[in-house]
Amino acid sequence: MFEWIIALISPYLEKCPEAWLGFLDHPAPDPRKLIKILDLEPETRDFICCPTCFACYPLDTQLRRCTFQATPNSAVCDARLFKSDDKRQPVKKYMHQDMSHWMARLLARPGIEDILDRPLSAPAAKDPISMRDIWHATELKSFKGPDGETFFQSNPASEARYALSMNVDGFDPAGGTHGGRHASVTAMYMVCLNLPPSERYKLENVYLVGIIP
Ligand SMILES: [Zn+2]
Structure with missing residues (x-):
């Protein structure tokens, strides 16, 4: 993992504070410390989640x-809500990543805001009937805001308006069954539709909204 992080930040090493460079020169740097210094961990909050209604x-x-x-x-x-009143072990927990934190991290990455704020894509002039992106359909483009204007196309210059799609899916983290038991984890993901399709589903651009283990 450490090599992967170094590869990721190497183009920016010239801009790294001195303290970081000293840390990277360490013969056996602790990747956990580096992750903390670089603020790579998303900001998340845990909740106790009702196993029946998910409150x-x-x-x-x-x-x-x-x-x-x-x-x-x-x-x-x-x-x-708890397996046992004494141990206070929750039956179910939910981990949530606030959208504002995720969006702030996304927008802080160089060049992303320019990509997000580019004009919405239109069908190819040669083949206006074929739709290759959600923005080629009229529904989102003609979606009206409270002022009666098209919401995604007539935003003021000082304001960005982004559309996101959501997916909720459960999976077995062990990749199968063990002793006939299924382990199930539910994850909620969102992708920003203002990103071009080639960027939209890259891991670094997907918003992991929450996990119910
Ligand atoms: Zn409940």
């Missing part, structure tokens, strides 16, 4: 059971 509660909640009601007259969910 979220802070980790220090004093509740033992879920109090969520879909409407004021609905029955309370009342699912157990």
Whole structure:
């Protein structure tokens, strides 16, 4: 992993603060320290998640059971939030990455804002019927904002408007079954549709919204 990080930052080494260069010259640098110095870890928050209705509660909640009601007259969910009252081991947790933090990290990368703010793509003039991108259809392009103007095409110069698509999927982190048991992890991902399709699904551009282990 360390070699991978070095390869990633090597084009920018000239701009690195002195402290970083000293660290990189260390004969056995600790990759965890480097990850921290370079702020490579996304900013995430953990919640206790109801196993039945998926309502979220802070980790220090004093509740033992879920109090969520879909409407004021609905029955309370009342699912157990902890495996055991003594150990306070949550039945389910949810890890969330705030969109504002992810977006800030994305926009801080050199050149990304220019790519995001380029004019929306149009179908090829030679073949205006073939659609190769979501922006070639009229739905998003003609989507109107509260002012009645097309939301994604008539934004003020001082304002950026981005569209994102979302995917929720579960997977077995062990890659299969062990002893007949399935381990399931649910992940939520979003991609920014303002990025061109060639950039949109690159790992570094995908927004990992949250994970329910
Ligand atoms: Zn619940």
